[in-house]
Amino acid sequence: MAAEEHEGEQERDSIKEKARLRLREFDVRDRFSHLPLARASVLLPLMVRAGKLHLLLTVRSMQLRRSPGEVCFPGGKSDATDKDEIDTALREAKEEVGLQPEKVEVICRLVPGIDKMNYLVTPVVGFIEDTFQPSPNPDEVSNVFVVxxxxxxxxxxxxxxxxxxxSGYHGRMHSFTYDDPEHKMSFRIWGLTAHFAVFLALVIFRRRPTFEIDYDLDNLISSSESYFMNLYASVYERKKSNI
Ligand SMILES: CCCCCCCCCCCCCC(=O)SCCNC(=O)CCNC(=O)[C@H](O)C(C)(C)COP(=O)(O)OP(=O)(O)OC[C@H]1O[C@@H](n2cnc3c(N)ncnc32)[C@H](O)[C@@H]1OP(=O)(O)O
Ligand SMILES: [Mg+2]
Known part of the structure; x- marks a missing residue:
């Protein structure tokens, strides 16, 4: 193997190892699995390209009833055959972009979010190969890109x-516009998807972003959990009062 190639590989392994260690500290495992909400999972697929971590994202097909044309992670609703949130994320990623489950190194589950239909959405983080060639299912996915x-x-x-x-909960959403040099297109990443991408970047880099966030960076685990619990409480109170 050429010396340069070997160096590149070592660099990639060390980037991945650093990220793995950080992510494991934030693994929630099945701690939120008992909450009485309908469930969905997304896969946050990480890869190393040109010495940097990248995230793979999809654009939803215009034919979908829910959120057509919006950027999201591969993922979807849990079905009865799924053993846990990880199973759901891997099954959906295979269906939507042709990613084989055995090609994903699953690292952890992060604090969930709640979508506009009040689904509890669990983000599952995994490494994929930088050579992965997506084969998007056109019924569900119209584009795939990396950031x-x-x-x-x-x-x-x-x-x-x-x-x-x-449920009357006030907050703020992040909205990013990314000019993708590969597709020569701009993608808008916002809402729940942006929320997960920002949290992942905070966990891995532990740096203050150039915009405001609703977490205390020095207590990221507890502040992200209490952020979620406040949101959950507002949804749950509302659900109870509707019964
Ligand atoms: C800490 C907590 C914080 C919370 C966050 C605060 C910050 C901000 C939060 C702000 C929150 C505000 C929120 C914002 O404003 S977010 C605005 C930006 N948008 C987003 O961020 C997207 C968020 N949504 C998602 O990621 C997904 O919708 C999730 C993961 C939630 C569900 O997954 P998904 O939707 O992908 O589910 P699916 O993959 O099972 O199914 C999709 C559909 O496809 C149909 N289908 C399946 N197979 C086929 C086929 N072969 N042929 C044809 N069709 C097929 C299937 O029947 C289904 O249809 P339907 O049944 O839906 O009609
Ligand atoms: Mg989906």
């Missing part, structure tokens, strides 16, 4: 968007 993970703490084009959930 350097650093973009989610140091964006060139960023906006914050206020939002209010049906």
């Amino acid at each position: 350097p993970l650093e973009y989610f703490i140091k964006p060139l084009n960023y906006q914050t968007v206020p939002y209010k959930t049906s």
